[in-house]
Amino acid sequence: MNRQTLATRAGSVAARAARTWVRCGLMLLMVLGLSLPVSAEGGEPPGVIAVKAGRVHTMTGDAIDHGVVIIRDGVIEVVGRDVEIPAGAEVIELPDGVITPGLIDACCMVDFGIPEGATGWLHGAKPYSFWRALSEIQPEAPDAPSISVLDREFPAGPVGAVEKLTAGQPAHATWADQAYEVTPHRRVVDSLNLLSNDFARLLRGGVTMAYISPDSANVIGGRGAVVKTAGPLGDRVVCAAGAVKATMGGDPIRRGLPNYLPPMYGPTPNFHTRRPTTRMGVDWVFRKAFFDAAKAQAGEKPGGADAPPPPALPVLQQVLEGRVPLRIQARMQHDIFSALRLAEEFKLNFILEEGTEAYRCLPQLQAAGVPVVFGPLYMTASGYRGRTDEARRPRLTTPRQLADAGIAFALTAQELRDEEGLVRQAMVAVRHGLDEEEALRSITTAPAAMLGLSGKVGELSPGAAADLVVWSGEPLSATSRPKLVVVGGEVVYELE
Amino acid sequence: MTGCSKYGSAMGLMVAVVLAVADGMAGPPPERVALTGGRIIPVNSAPIAKGTVLIERGKIKSVGPAVEIPYDARVFDVSGKVIFPGIINVHTWRGLDRANEARPVTPQLDVYDAIDPSQLFFEDCLRLGVTAVHVMPGNDTVIGGLGQVVRPIGLTVPAMTIAPGEHLKLSTTPRRGFDHMVQMATLRERFLELGDYAERLAERRYEEKLKEDGKELDVGPAEARKRGRSLIRAEDVDDEHRNLLRLCGGRVRVAGKEGASLFKPLGVFVHCNRAMDVGPAVELAKRNGFFDRTILVLGGECTKAVGELKRAARPVVLPQRLMYRETDLHTGEVRETFVPTAIFEAGLMFALVPGPDDSYAERMPTYQAALCVRHGVPRDVALRAITLTPARMLGLEKRLGSIEPEKDANLVVFSGDPLDFNSVVERVFIDGIPAYERAKDVRLQRLLTSGPGEGEGGSKE
C-alpha cells in the first residue's frame, strides 16, 4: 500500500527549500536558461551516496551487472562494476534491483484531466469559495457528479463517471490562453501547479523529468517548460521558456467548444469559439503569423485578417531565426504533411509531436530529418483524444518503424499515467517489435537530446545529474516497478 | 462507450472472421487432438516443462510429460510455447447491446435474449485467451436479470452456451438517479412483496385445488395459505417472481416438502461499489437466505471494508482498475491502495476481470495477473484468479479452469510465459476445437502490418 505523495515530499522539502525558492525567480527570468538542473546548494548537500544493484543500464554503453553508482553532491561521480565506495558514503544496496536513468517524458501534460479533489478545471487551483458558503444547499456527494454531465457523457452511470471525469477531461477544457489564436508569448510554466499530485504519480512511474507541452487549443500556443518531478520546489523548473508549440489539424478547431455536440448546441460565440473552424483556417493562421513576423522584422507594419498580437511577434522572429525551437503537433497523415509543407515555406526546423500516423509519412519525415515525439500508443484512444476523429488509425508498430527508418524519436505518454504511463508505453512498443535497448533509449537519452540536455540527464555517466530509478526487476517487465527514485542526489521516493 | 460499439459496424471483416471461426465450428469437435512439446501450466498442479495434452471429443484425455499419441490424433507441435488453461472472464456486461434495462427492478430478464454472437468483443476474447465469458446485466440497476456463461465461438447463443444462467444480478450501490436510501428501500420492498406474493399464491392454489375436487371453500384466507403452500407448482409462479423465489431458494415462504426445492436455487452477483455497500449486501443476503450463494462484485473503495469482507468470507470479483486512489479531504494527498494485495492478505478468494478497453495493457487478463504479482501477490494465486477461481465461482470447476483429465479442452497456447508482457496468444482451443490462430487473424495482422498501410482502419471503423 503506497502512500508516498508529492504533498508530503513538498511539505518536508518546504522547510529546506524556504530560501532556495527565492532563487527560482531568477531562474525563471533566464529565457532558455538551461542551467544544470542540480545545484550543490539546493537544501543541505546530500553528501555521497552509493547505489548498488544487480544491473545498471547506463544508456551510454552496455548494461553493467552488479554495478555501483556513486553520487556526490547531486552529481554522478562514478559508474562501474567494481568501484571502491568512498568512506562515509551512504550505501543503498538492492541486489535484485535494476538501475536506469530517471525517465524523461518529452511531451507531458500535468493535471490534464480534472485533478483529484479539484472542483474546477483550473489545473488544481481549487475554485475560489469566498461566498460559496451561502449559495450551496447540500454538500456535493463525491460519487454523484452533476446529472447533466452524466447524461451527456457517461451512459455507464455515476459509477463509471468519476473514473472517466478524472481520466479524460471534456474536450473544451484547456489551460491554453483563448484570447488569441497565436500566443507564443505565453508560458505554460505560469499555468503549472508545481504542487500538483500529478508529479507524484509521474515520479512513482519512474519519470524524473518532464517537458510540459502547452495545450493544443491554439494554432500557435505558448512555450513549454522543462521541470523535474521532485526535489526542492526552487530547483524544479529547469527551463521556463522552451519550444513554441504549434498545432495542425482539428484540435485548434475543436478545443474550446465541446466537439461531441453538434455546432448549434455548442456555447454561444465567445473567446472559446472564436477559433478557425477548418484546416484551411488553421494553416492560414500559422502562415499569417510567421509572415507577419517576417514582415515586422523587415520593418514593415503587419496587418490584415488574423494578425497575431504584437507581443507575439518578437518570439516568432526568434523562431524564424532558429533561436527558439518549434514543436508542431499533428496526428493524421495530411496534418503531418501540412506541418512539413509550412515548415518548408518558412525554412523552419521543428519537432513533430504525437504523430499518430507517422507510419504513413516515414519517407517524408526521413527526408526532412524531423525528430518525432511519438505517443501515446493505444489501440482505442481514450479520454478526449478518443472524441477527436484523428485517432482512428493508430499503429502499435510505429515505434519500430520509426526506428527502422532511422528517424530520431522519443516516446511519450502525454497525459496518461500508471498502466499507460511512460515506461508502459515503451513496454508496448517492445511488444510490437521495438528493440529493448532502443525502447529504453527512447525514454531516456533520446528525449534528453531533444531537450538539449544530452549528457546532463537521461544517462548514467560521470557529470550527469544524479536522477535515477531502481526497479524491482527489468524496467520493461510487466511485473516490475520502481523501488527507489533518486532526484538530484536525494532519495525522493521509496517503496515501503 | 468505447471499444465494442466502435467495433460494431465492421461487417465486412466480421464475416471473414466469423467464417474463420466457423470452419472450426462446422462439424463436431475432431476425435482426437494432441498438443505436443509445450510447457504446460495446469494451474492447479506443478508446471510440466515439456509435455503433451491429449484431447478426446472435446475433453482433456490425458496430460503429462510422456503421453503416447494415438495414430489418428491431429497433432499440433507447440514446442517452445506455453499451454495454459482457457481464461475465464467472470463478470462483464460486454456482449450485450446495452448494459441495463432502464427499469430498476427486472429479475425476469435473461441475457440469453440479448447476447450478440457477432460482436467483436467475443473475437477479442479469443485474442486475449479468454475461452469462457460470464455475461451479466450491468451495474446500473437494483435487481438485474439472469447471466449466462458462454464461449466466445459459435453463431448462435445456444451454440455458445457453456452453462445456463445460474446467477442473478443485484446492486446495493445506487443506480443512476437513486440514492442509497431509495436503493435499499426498493430492495427491501421487493423481498417483502415476494413474501406477500407467495402467501397469496398459496391461497389461490388452495382455492383452485378445492374447485378441482368440486369441494366448497371451507376455511378463511389465513388457513388457506397454510394449506396451500404445498400445492404450489413451478408453473404457477409468474415470471417476475420466479427468479427471486429461486434466489431465495432456501427460505421461500412456500416451505412445503417440495416447496423450497421448487427450483434449482440461483446464485447472485451483488455489486458493491463503495465500502459502505458491503454491509447492506451481506445483511440482505443473510436475511433472504442466499448468503452462501452470494458473490460480491467490489469497487476499489471496498478495501476499507476488508474487515467486513473477511467476516463474510464470500468470494469477490475485483474492480477493473486494480489501484484505488482517493484524495485526503484535509491534506489533498492522494492515498493509493492496491486492491488485490489487500484482499489477498485478508485471505479472500478473488477473481480478476479485464481492465477498461481503452487501456492497452489492462484489458489483458494476463496483464492484470502480472500487476498483482508486481504488487506482491503470489504468482499461482494470480494465475488462479483468472482461471480456476472464476470457474469455482460459477460452479464450473469440474469443467473449466485448469488442465486436467476429464475437463473441457479449453486451452490457450502462449508464445511465452503468460505473465511476460511480450508473449502473445498463438492458438486457442475450445472444447478441442482450434478456435483461434494468430497467423490467421486478419484484423490483427492488419493492425500490426508495417509499411504505409493503405486501406487501414478496418479494426477501428
Next chain:
Amino acid sequence: MSTSVDERSTVPMAMSEAERRAMQSDRIRRIACVGLIAALMLPAMGWAQAASSPTSAQVVRVVEANAYVTPEGKLRRSGRVVIENGVIVQVGGERPAGTVVDGYEGGVLCPGLIDCHTGLGVLGPLGEHAAAVQPRVRARDAFNRYSWQLRAALEAGITTFGLVPDDENLVGGRVAVCQTASPEGGARALTDGGPLKLSLAPGVFKVDREPTSRSAALGMLREKLEAVHGGSNSSAERDALRAFAEGRLAGWLTAPSGADVLAGVQLADEYGLRLTLIHTHDARLVAGELGDAVEGVVVGPLGMMAERRDAEAAKRFVEAGVPVALAGGLPHQPADSLRIGACVATRAGLPRAAARRAITSEPAKLLGLGKWIGTIEKGYQADLVVFSGDPLDLRSRVLAVYVGGCRVYVAPATATQGDRP
C-alpha cells in the same frame, strides 16, 4: 480571567514579530498618513468644541474595565484607559482627578475590531469587469456611508474595515479604509489610498476578455509592471501601478491555490513588490515557502463550519513567522464573523494572543494604519470595544463601542451577561 501557559509561551515571538513589523511599516506610514492626520485630527478638533452634547467625547475621559488587550494580544488586568481629544494618553496607572469615568464591571477593553476584507455597505458590485486590469478603480466610490449594515457591524464591535474590490479582476483597484462610526456619529472613509487589489482567483478568467488562463494572467501582470517603467500607459494607471511596481504601494493578491501563492511570491521577488496574500487554501503546502517574501496574509473568512485546512491556515502561517490578519467577509457573513473566525482559528491551534492581534493590530498594519489604530497604547486613536469577557469567547457580548474617544454604542442593559467558567 484565563491567561494560561500557551499565551506566555508565544509572547517573545509576538514581540519580535511586532517590532519587525514596526520597522517594516515605517515607509507605509510616511505615505499613508499625511492624508490620515487631517482625517483624524479635524474631527478631533470638532468634538473638542462640542463637549456639551451628551454623545460626544469629553476632553478627558476615562474608561475602566477589569482587563484590557495588550499590544501583544495578551489579556492584562486593571484595564484603565485615559482618553484626551480622542487619543489614548494613558493606559493603566492612576485615575486623573475630576474626569468622566465610564466603568464596566467585569468588562474587557479591546481595540476596535478591524475587518480588513469586506464589502460592507457598498452600492452594487465591487468589481468592474469590462477589462481585467483596472488600477484606477477606487472601492471608496462604491461606499454608502448610510448603509444599515454599518450599524450592525458597529454593534458587533467592528470600528474599522477595509473595502476591497472583488476578486474577478487581475488588477482590481484601490482598497478603501472606512470606519463604521465617527465622533460625529455617521460612518466615514479614512482613506481611499489603500493597497492595490490584485487577483489570480478563477473568477478572473472570463470567456469574453483577456486573460483566460493563468499563463496569460501572469504574462499580462509582468507586461504591465514592465510597461510602468516604459511609461507607456495613461497617467492615473501609471501612478498606481508605478507606486506598486516600485514597492511604494502595497498590493493585496488573492491567491486561492498554492500555485497562485508561489506565483505571487515569485513576482514579489522578481520586481521587489510588497504583497499581501488573501484567501490561500493550501497554507499546508506553501506556508514554509513564504518566509519574509510577503508582508502578511489575510485568512478567512472562517465560517462556523470552515474546512479544517482553512481553519488551520492561520496557525500554519503564524508558525512560519508570517503576520496573519483575519477577514470577516461582511456583509456575506454574519456581523460577528470576525470573532467567529478568530474562535475557529484558535480551536484549530492558533495561539490566543496571535488570534487577538489578528483581528486588531495586524489588519491595521496591513491596511497601512499600524501607527494609528488597532492597539491600546499611548498615542493611538481611541477606538475601543468593551466586551463582557474575552473577545475570543463567543459567549461574551459587546457592552460598548468607542470611536475616536467617543462612545458610539452602548448595549441595552436588559441582555444578560455571559459568565465565564
Next chain:
Amino acid sequence: MFDNRDVMISSVTQHRSGRFARAWWLRWPVLVSLAWWLSGANLISAQVRPLAIEGATVLTGTGEVFRQGTVVLQGGKISAVGRKVKRPLLARRVEARRKYVTPGFIDCYTVLTLRGKPRSGVATARAADAFDWYARDEIEAAWRAGITAVYLPAHVPDGTGGLGAVIRLLPHGSPDDVVLAGEAALCSSVAGRGGALARVKTTEALRRGFIAAREYREACEDYEESLKEYEEQLAARSKKAKADAAKKKASGKAKGPNEKKEGEAKAGKKEEELKKPEEPATDRVNEVLLRVLDGELRWRVEAQDPAAISNVLDIAEEFHLALVLEGATGAHLCAERLAALDVPVVLWSQPAGLAYQWKQGEQGCAAPATVLQDAGVAVCFGSGVLPSRGSEPRLALGVARAIGQGFDEVAALGAVTSEAAALLGVEDEIGRLVPGNRADVVIWSRHPFAPGARVERVYIGGREVYRADGDE
C-alpha cells in the same frame, strides 16, 4: 483501519513495561507483574476492562457539575460518576486534572457522513442506509468537535422524504451499537424554494398523504371486520354441510332426484351470499404515515420562513402529530404558537450572513435561540447543511454564540446533550453522564464553550476512538 482498541492496549503495555523496567532491581516483580498484565489486562478487551477518568470537572449534561470528579466506564457503559468514586480493580486510569469531561455531544441535524443527495422521496427510505461507516475524514471531524452521535435526516428538497436515523459515530461497532434508532422520525420539508405556490402545493401534498393514510387504515379495519364475519359464515356453512351429509346418510337413497336438485339449489344460494372480502393491498408508505399519526414516530419538518412554519403547524394541529421543526430561521416570529403547541425546534448553528438577514427584511434576528427560549420553546442545535465537502461541524461554537446572545448557559449544554437525547428519544442511552448510560464521553482541554477549547479524547462505548495529536 479503525481498530483503535489494539493500538490502545499496546500503548498501555509499553507504558507499563517502561515503568517496571526502570525499577530494574525488582526484576522478579517485573516478570510477575508483566505476566499478570499479560494474563489479566491485555487479554481482557477494552469493553470489559474498566476505565476511570479522574480529576476533571465533570459536566454531566443534566446541569449537575462535579469539580475534581471521576467518571468510570465499564463494559461500554458508565458505571459511576461523582466526586468520591474509588477506582475499580484493573481499571486503567486517565489523569484529567484541569480538564473538562462532558457527555458526547449530539448533533440534532447533520448531513455529515450522509452519502449522496436524496433525489426521490420514499417514506420507507431509511437515512441509516445512507450513513457511510467508512467516511473516516468526516467522522473524525465530528469527533474533533466532541460529537459522538448524530441525527441523520432523510430529506428531499420538498415534500416527504424518508425515515431519519440516530447514529453513534462508532465505526466497526455492531449495527445495533451504531444505529441507536433506525427509524427515529419521518422527515419532510416545506422549503418553499419554488416560492409561495410551490409551498402551498407541498403542504397540500403532505395533508393528502396523511388523509390517504387514514383512509387506508379504515379500509384495513373494514376488511378485518368483513373477514371475521366471512370466516364465521364459512364455519357455519361447513357445520351445516356436515349436518346435511349426516342427514343424507340417515335418509339413505330412498329420495328421488328432485330433492337432490333442491339441495343443489340451496347450496347455490349459499354460494351466492358467501363472498370473500377483497383484501386491500399492503401499502408500506401508508403504514409509516400511520405510525406518525399514532404518534409513534415524530414528524420532523424542515421549514425556514414563518409562512411555511405556520403551514406545517396547521397540519400538525389538524392531525395531532408530534412535530419537530428544523432549520426554522423564521421560527422566532411564531415563538408563541410554537410554545403553545409545544413544538421543539432544531436550529442550525451556521448563522446567516448580514446581507441574507437583510434580504429577509424584518425576519432577520440576531438571537433567534434566545427569543425562542424566552418564549418557552425547547431548542436544540444541529450543524445543519454543510457549506462544502470537508466542512467541520463546530457545534460548541454555535452554542457558545447563542449564549453570547443571551441563551441560558446551563440549558445550552443540555441542548447538545441531554435535551437533544430526549428530543431524539434516546435519553436512556446517551446524552447524560449517569450510571447505566452508554459510555460516550469527551475530554476537553477547557470548558467546551471557552475559547481555544479542544477535544483531547473521545470515548464511545468505553472505547477510545479519538485522541488529539500531540496528546501523549
